[in-house]
Amino acid sequence: MDFLADLVNLLRQVKCIAVLTGAGVSQESGLRTFRDAQTGMWAQHKPEDLASPEAFARDPKLIWDWYAMRRARVGEVEPNPGHFALAEMEKMVPNFTLITQNVDGLHRKAGTTNLLELHGNLQRVRCSECNLVAKTWEENLEVPRCANCGGLLRPDVVWFGEPLPRAALESAVEAARACQVFFSIGTSGLVQPAAALAYAARNRGAVLVEVNLEPTPLTGKTDFFLQGRSGEILPGLVGAVWSP
Numbered sequence: 202m203d204f205l206a207d208l209v210n211l212l213r214q215v216k217c218i219a220v221l222t223g224a225g226v227s228q229e230s231g232l233r234t235f236r237d238a239q240t241g242m243w244a245q246h247k248p249e250d251l252a253s254p255e256a257f258a259r260d261p262k263l264i265w266d267w268y269a270m271r272r273a274r275v276g277e278v279e280p281n282p283g284h285f286a287l288a289e290m291e292k293m294v295p296n297f298t299l300i301t302q303n304v305d306g307l308h309r310k311a312g313t314t315n316l317l318e319l320h321g322n323l324q325r326v327r328c329s330e331c332n333l334v335a336k337t338w339e340e341n342l343e344v345p346r347c348a349n350c351g352g353l354l355r356p357d358v359v360w361f362g363e364p365l366p367r368a369a370l371e372s373a374v375e376a377a378r379a380c381q382v383f384f385s386i387g388t389s390g391l392v393q394p395a396a397a398l399a400y401a402a403r404n405r406g407a408v409l410v411e412v413n414l415e416p417t418p419l420t421g422k423t424d425f426f427l428q429g430r431s432g433e434i435l436p437g438l439v440g441a442v443w444s445p
Contacts (some may be wrong), residue, residue, distance in 0.1 A: 225387025284311035286435035321358035
């Protein structure tokens with residue numbers, strides 16, 4: 202396909218790439234999305250009943266147990282070829298930033314280092330009072346408390362009604378505005394403010410590349426739309442561009 206050859210030739214020349222990933226990348230490792238994970242006893246709860254400051258204040262044990270279950274599931278899966286291809290891309294591009302909406306930590310596990318986690322990380326916990334990140338904690342019968350101030354520990358993720366981490370968001374916007382090529386991978390293009398990053402890149406002249414199973418609101422604005430699984434498309438693309 203000529204358009205794919207054009208993309209390969211372009212990527213061989215660029216020095217600055219920004220990537221945004223969403224739930225579709227993690228689904229290929231066997232992880233369910235937040236809502237899809239609400240099965241069994243969790244199906245009776247609305248999403249905001251399991252992911253908001255108000256819900257945690259009302260029933261911290263319920264919320265702690267929900268995230269403990271999700272942490273355990275993340276521990277059972279491994280990065281997929283898409284994760285590893287992006288880690289390899291980072292090695293080949295002088296200026297590379299990976300921005301993710303995922304909280305599973307699989308990008309870091311695959312080897313990506315310049316990583317911005319917009320929605321936090323499921324594998325971290327912090328104090329709900331002083332915000333200190335806990336180095337260790339016990340998954341016991343009660344909600345563990347902060348060693349610093351005694352406050353209840355909570356998942357270090359962004360809940361409904363909470364702002365994204367300011368430093369991470371500012372760095373993501375900066376990376377989007379500076380890049381020559383912007384990849385949108387496995388994301389619906391609907392969740393703000395992450396969805397605006399592709400447009401910020403486009404407005405500064407970046408080439409937009411989307412990798413997704415289905416078209417999204419962004420598709421019509423992209424220069425290259427690669428339809429399919431990122432775990433299949435990305436390894437082939439990286440190999441075509443940077444193989445010896």
